[in-house]
Amino acid sequence: MTVPAELLDCRGQRCPLPVIAVARRLPELPVGTVVRVLADDPAAAVDIPAWCRMRGQEFVGRITGPDGPGYDVRRSV
Helix, strand or coil, X not given: CCCCCEEEECCCCCCCHHHHHHHHHHHHXXXXXXXXXXXXXXXXXXXXXXXXXXXXXXXXXXXXXXCEEEEEEECCC
């Protein structure tokens, strides 16, 4: 299980806002850092992995927990 170094709470935000949040934050963090994006908009399940592929970042996976759905992204470049 991956332990995220940071949590971005984007619950209640419609896409593309969760993607924009991770796109702004990730470059400020060291390569290898994992960020968990909490996002309850169903479009995030498609948009976040797609953004990772387009930007060369690693989509670690989707998590489900008491805080709702989340998406782990590791900074690769």
